[in-house]
Amino acid sequence: MTVRVALVDDQAMFRAGIAMVLDSQPDLEVVGQADDGDQVAALVADVRPDVVVMDVRMNRLDGVTATRQLCEALGEAAPHVLVLTTFDLDEAAVDAIEAGASGFVLKDARPETLLAAVRAVADGNQVVAAGATRSLLERFRTPRSAPGREYDELTPREREILLRAATGLSNAEIAAVEHLSEATVKTHVSRILTKLALRDRVQLVVYAYEHGLL
DSSP, X not given: OOEEEEEEOSOHHHHHHHHHHHHTSTTEEEEEEESSGGGHHHHHHHHOOSEEEEESOOSSSOHHHHHHHHHHHHGGGSOEEEEEESOSSOHHHHHHHHHTOOEEEETTSOXXXXXXXXXXXHHOSSOTTHXXXXXXXXXXXXXXXXXXXXXXXXXXXXXXXXXXXXXXXXXXXXXXXXXXXXXXXXXXXXXXXXXXXXXXXXXXXXXXXXXXXX
């Protein structure tokens, strides 16, 4: 299956370089590009990508706002968003994740890191840069109170898997640790997301941190 990718960045040369890297892979295809966040909605409606790789800072409409608008408008039908940031400790990356982005990657990351991030976001079975995401949360966010009634709906096994997923383990890694099949882990993760009303696995990291579970 080919992952359809849209690029949104206000630097044309950088965008062209990213497109070249992505299009060099047989399982990835750049299907559309835009030079600012105010074009995201139209771009997504036109090319229907699986993943949007988007700069977090742009001239007219920043990536955080564009991500929020996209996720609010399309809900579960929204493509996964991978935001690009210049700094490894950038509060805007946290803002983007809270707005609905599925992960972030540094703009000066190695090509293989970007490729792995795009694939991980598209696949949805692991968290992109889980350790870095937790570091950002620790720096820019304060844990809130204990989890509410929604957490009580989780079974003991689901709580274990929630914590495993929140540390960044993939389905395969959780399956090995918990002595389960990958299919069973996938089912558990899906149920956890539904019970906690979370969009994806990176939201598990945010939830676990904000409620003092990590």
